[in-house]
Amino acid sequence: MTSTTKTAGATAAIGGTLAAGEAATQTMPPLGPNSTAVPGPGDYNGGSIDFTRTGVKGKESFGNFGCDTFDGNPNTPDWTTANAYFVRTVQNVDVTMPDGKKLRCWGFGDPLKAPGRELLPSPLIRVQEGDLVHVKLQSSKGTHTIHHHGIEPTTFNDGVGHVSFEVKDDYVYQFQARHAGTFFYHCHKNTVTHFEMGLYGLLIVDPKPENGRVPAYAGGPFYDVEKFWVLDDMDPRWHQITNLDHDVGLCGDDAGLNIFEPKYFLISGTPTRPNVLVDKQKIVAKPGQKILIRLLNASYSVLQVMFEGLEVQVISVDGHALNKPWNQWLTIAPGTPFTLPTAQRYDILIDTGSPANQTKTGYTHKVHFEFQHWITRKVHNAGDKMYEGRAFTTITI
Amino acid sequence: MKRRDFLKYGAAGLATAGAGLSPFESLAQTLTGTTDIKLGITDVETRLVDGNKVNMLGFRLYGGAGALATGRVPGPVLRVKEGSSVKITVTNDREEAHGFEITGVPGTKTEIAPGSSSTISFTAPVAGTYIYHDSLGDTPLYRILGLHGVLVVEPLNGVTSAGSRTPYSLDKLVPGSRTAVSALFDALGTTDRFQGGADGKWVPAPLNAEASIREKVWICAAIDPKFNALIERGKPIASSPNLTSNVVDNFVPSYFTINNRSGYDLHDDYDGMLPVIVKNYIGEPTLFRIVNVGLAHHANHFHGNHLMELARVDLNPKSSTYGQMIVPENIFEVDTTAMWPMQRRDLLLPLEIPPDIPYQIPVSSPTGGQFQRMVNKQAQEPFPLRYVMHCHTEMSQTAAGGNYPQGMVCHWEVLGGLGGRAKVAG
Secondary structure, eight states: OGGOOOSTTTTTOOOOSSSSHHHSSSSOOOOOOOOOOOGGGGGOOOSOOOGGSTTTTTTOOOOHHHTTEEEEOOOOOOOOOSSSEEEEEEEEEEOOOOOOOOOEEEEETTTEEETTSOOSSSSEEEEEOOOEEEEEEEEEESSSSOOTOOOOGGEEEEEEEGSSSSESEEEEEEEEOOSEEEEEEEOOOSSHHHTTOOHHHHEEEEOOOOBBBSSSSTTOOOOOOOEEEEEEEEEEHHHHHHHHHHTTTTTOOOOOOTOOOOOOEEETEEESSSSSOTTTTOOEEOOEEEEEEEEOOSSSSSEEEESSSEEEEEEEEETTOSTTTTOEEEEEEEEEEEEETTOOEEEEEEESSSSSTGOOOOOOOEEEEEETTTTTOOBTTOOOOOOSEEEEEEEEO | OOOOOSSSSSSHHHHHHHHTTHHHTHHHHHHHHHHEEEEEEEEEEEEESSSSSSEEEEHHHHTTHHHHHBBBOOOOEEEEEEEEOOEEEOOOOOOEEEEEEEEEEETOOOOEEEEEEEEEEEEESSSSSEEEOOOOOGSSSHHHHHHEOEEEESSOOOOTTHHHHHHOOGGGGOHHHHHHHHHHHHHHTEEEESOOOGGGGGOOOTOOSSBBBEEEEEEEEEEOHHHHTTTTTTSOOOOOHHHHHHHHOOOOOOOOETTOOOOGGSSOOTSSSSSOOOOOOOOOEEEEEEEEESSEEEEEEEESSOOOOOEEEOTTTTTTTTTEOOSSOOOOHHHHHHHEEOOOOEEEEEEOOTTOOOOOOOOOSOOOHHHHHHHHTTTSSSSEEEEEESSGGGGEEEEEEEEOSSSEEEEEEEOOSSSHHHHHHH
């Protein structure tokens, strides 16, 4: 898409000083080390914006709150040159579940860097602290948005339809990554269903390298092994109705979206029945190494987590490091369960050489996950070999 | 589901809210200098976001104004000073027995027969956020039908050695918690991140108000209309042992509320409502006291700023501190917080400049940041910046089985930069 599809060319920018021509003549800075593509002409998205056609200046009503919400392909307000640039499309992805059924999911695709790579979770966005980031969303199957969860940009770049707009064809989201840590991105259109369908991926902000190595955060620990554990649960009924109607429930029909009965449980996009671990799920480390686990609860369950045998330390929560004057790392003793609400992230460091852990080398330790019902707290489908909401992965030292 | 216009609150209500008059002045006066509170249990009709109506049970405040006088869900926010003597008399206007209890405060549990009153007296406990509710028969039934409210206890010794006010009695905290709370509240107004000088400090709400510019009370709940259908005005509540013998297992909520409103009904505050929306300038840190009186496990996610997790209740039955309010030694900064049933959490919204708005433009040789350009009116994107808060366990974002996002979602606003309120006031 080019700027010819943009709306509102005739309307003057409100308080704007970055006229289109001015912005276009800005030179592109050198490419950041973690970008997936060189920003090019397709990245330019400056120009005027009619905010009255969005939630920013539009009149809010019951009707446009969800059902007929603002949509369009506006320019990016206060567009400036980026040094990290990504493109995301919306794709179908069918996952074969343990009962042999194929479940239709949706994922964000990456047409620039690695088309065809795994879409569940969607491809990682990885940038460096201080990067000025552009993420261009190319919608299909109706409108979508991207909310970079835990990233806190302006309202227009925050991806929530009823206070800004949903993306019909394309939009370039703009933010500058301040805090090094673990974030994620997901579609915020009819979120109840689009997040469930799989439209999410991790977003990691690395600190600047120190002596050639990248710590977990500026001044934080270095790590030798890094693993992403993204936990999800899926209710096939939801996937069926959402795939049939991308706007399901939006304008008034009772789609039963207050009832969630997941049958499938996934660790980092791979179903956990039979619980045969794949490389992206299990951790293998050498004695003395430090392991960093980036843990995200992307399910709609209360997620209970328990590390057998190993002492672990939470070093960062929701992308904010535990290094402030009012907080510190949280040590969790072996075998102690803890819970995560939907969307929370813990960065967990395991020092295999610590006094507590150095006697645990030469073993494989299980890490248990329980998916508990959001009202009753009961484990889903307890006792059912195929559909029980329990899973595990392992750490071998 | 039929759609409807938002006509419930007329122009008069809008005008009052817009003029900044407190709709709670009359309540405030009844609470000033007294700890003698008279509540009633009565019928309340609630119009849900889709226009459907349900019967609820609510508390009313004798001597209160407007909805507080006739009965409101949630009940009035009660504020008392730590250590003071408090007397609460509850009158039951209904045809069935009810109960009253302040969770975590011994000696506050009582039962009230139909048409009669009961009085409890207690010494106000350690500073924090408490839930009062009807727990008769140790069932959540009457709580989810509307009989719930918040008691705020203000500290006696809440000021740090550096002079910053906090919501907690610092002398009653363990040293680690005292250090953490002091470090955070002392940082407000004094760092690059938390600007504003003396005006950038947190300011508690007055004892005589339900809420203030820098302090809001949010009561999360959920409604399953088949339970509400048991209520009929003027009659004892209908008996339905099949339903009420196991409320949790039978509870299939289809409306998810904050202060008994949801979705579009939370898009602004109007006269007579317990306010929800924060509209502040940078450097005006704001305290949320959030409780969950419902039965769903919520994951409240704030856009725009991370929040500091202050006090919470230990809800782990296996823990040695089960049921106790914990002011942590380790204050996490989160964008999502676990609001399990009967959780009471205090969270500080720092009102810092949203950190990921481009702050070094151009990135190659920075000359300035976008937020300052917005303040200078040199930017395209205008104030206010509006950031949503919603529960990320997304089933709660629906109403009547669909209608995203007419559930537990609201927002908060950044009206402008540092010192903006003073500039507007002239």
